[in-house]
Amino acid sequence: MDVAFIDDDEALRAANVQALMLAGFTVASYPSAMAALDDLDADFPGIVVSDVRMPRIDGLELFRRLRRLDAELPVILITGHGDISMAVEAMREGAYDFIPKPYALDRLLVAVRHALDKRRLVLENRALRRKAEAATLDLPLLGHAPEMERLRQRVRQIADADIDVLVEGETGSGKEVVAQTLHRWSPRGTRPFVAVNCGALPENVIESELFGHEAGAFTGALKKRIGRVEHASGGTLFLDEIEAMSPALQVKMLRVLEAREIMPLGTNEVRRVDIRVVAASKVDLQDLVRRGGFREDLYYRLHVAFIRIPPLRERREDVALLFGHFLARAAKRFRREPPLIEEAMRRHLDTHEWPGNVRELAHYAERVALGLTPENGPAAPPGGSSLPERVDAFEAAQIRETLAACRGDIQATLRALGIPRKTLYDKLRRHGIDQARFRASGPS
Structure with missing residues (x-):
């Protein structure tokens, strides 16, 4: 949701909500401050626009309660002529902006866009701080051995580069956590990290799991399903035990990597996906290619950057x-x-x-x-x-x-x-x- 719009005047509320929606925003409307407070919390991803003059809880009191809930939540107040002094007081206390009536639609849209930009940055920084705190416990990256220093340096070098990565390491060495660290330290860090264990999914369901399906695509497909590849769009797709992927599926995954496109089961519709792929193998994948157990073209498509995790010994x-x-x-x-x-x-x-x-x-x-x-x-x-x-x-x-x-x-x-x-x-x-x-x- 982008905007929570609050006004007890039904006609004005409907007009403003319609204008915001036509401008491309997602809007939730509320007839009172109390109704809005029942829905909003500290993780609300949008901003608040509220009239000042309302019964029971006015806009200023609403702002103060929201500030106690989340001091960084942008609140825009809409004021009549006699309420400007109240709005100025709210600005001193931290309100984001006030818009005096009557106002042009462009004035409201500009204020909303700027406030949403600020909210997005605040939430991204919060997420990064949480992930930075969690990163201190990334156990496969913990250690003073020269091999670990080189591993951390390698991860830092390629985390920001939007390239596919192949990770090799023995069972239990921490391949998934290295993949999560690459994701967290990358510009995609606030977007989805989707892990798929290619060795754990049965052959008869893995294609549907990866690419999704339409309702009726096969027996038992009662409703549409978004596949994990599409779910990872904007973020990182982690393919664990890539060596277990069947030859038929390797062909389809090669197409995804080359074109960044998928075609769900039961449809001819091609959908674009914006993904970074991190693949992991517990065996020497190049040796597997030499022995004919893995496609050479898929190997080189994955091997844009390579990370080896040293075993504990x-x-x-x-x-x-x-x-x-x-x-x-x-x-x-x-x-x-x-x-x-x-x-x-x-x-x-x-x-x-x-x-x-x-x-x-x-x-x-x-x-x-x-x-x-x-x-x-x-x-x-x-x-x-x-x-x-x-x-x-x-x-x-x-x-x-x-x-x-x-x-x-x-x-x-x-x-x-x-x-x-x-x-x-x-x-x-x-x-x-x-x-x-x-x-x-x-x-x-």
């Missing part, structure tokens, strides 16, 4: 820093005091290869915060135990740790352990593990 000096951050966050989340770091835990941090990268380290910190790591978890079986007994004890401990880290969520536990559902349930019964106990142990 290549920046071991950052492990302790990241672990400390994760541990403090996990302890706060679980409402516990951060535990002391024992020598066995330090050895694990220093010597483990971290194949799951930052994500694995974060999960390890959660287990430490819960006291469920091998270093401080269930006691090991006596040295005289047989190998099968020691294997069973280790397996049971791993399942308990994973259930605790996933707070009893079976789907998440299955993904973390990489075993079928039936196998997990068989092991829960064999080891006498109660999944419900881990659900109950999560934070309330």
Whole structure:
């Protein structure tokens, strides 16, 4: 919404609203200040235009209440001859403008346009401040290792350039957060960031998810759907696990990248999209091209700029820093005091290869915060135990740790352990593990 227009005179209100709408503005009209106050809040994206002379709550009191709600919300007051002194007082208090009656339509339109420009800048700066604060916790960009310094510099170099980017990194290294940082630091930062996991969407729905469809395009398409590519227009489209995209879909995505056009299912209408594409792969995409597993033309279309995220084992000096951050966050989340770091835990941090990268380290910190790591978890079986007994004890401990880290969520536990559902349930019964106990142990 662009303008909230308030006047108790129905004829004048209707005339002004019509004029504003003909000028291209979106307008909501209100017959009283009270009606407007019921709708407006600090996140109102537009401006307010109000008559001064109104019953119960006049324009000046409305302005003061709106100022308490949002001191940066532009309010334009429309005044009669006898109300100019009141309007001047409101200007001293921070009102954006006042327009004395009678006034030319152009005077109102100019004031509205200027006020909307100011409001847009205010809201964009607020969004940027919020995102800048959130950016301090962009964990894949946290670290002092030279590899991380180079990564941050690379992201800064290309964030402002409106070019497509290919990001490569192992599972858990933080590809999506790098993509979000590229988006946030770019001129598109206040527009949509739309993520699509190409490996998670079934082949029979991914085309509809990406490009949208018209009602009746296929069985079950009961209404029109805007696809994710079109939803990202003006912002950034993040294509995760791009290597999992089928050959047929690669052809269609190449067309999108080359022409910035889509054609939803069930229509011949071509729609323009203004997107920046950030694609991510957990494998060497160029090697996949050489082996015939990915289209060469699509690879080079994506490879306008390239970012490689170093695995955690290549920046071991950052492990302790990241672990400390994760541990403090996990302890706060679980409402516990951060535990002391024992020598066995330090050895694990220093010597483990971290194949799951930052994500694995974060999960390890959660287990430490819960006291469920091998270093401080269930006691090991006596040295005289047989190998099968020691294997069973280790397996049971791993399942308990994973259930605790996933707070009893079976789907998440299955993904973390990489075993079928039936196998997990068989092991829960064999080891006498109660999944419900881990659900109950999560934070309330």
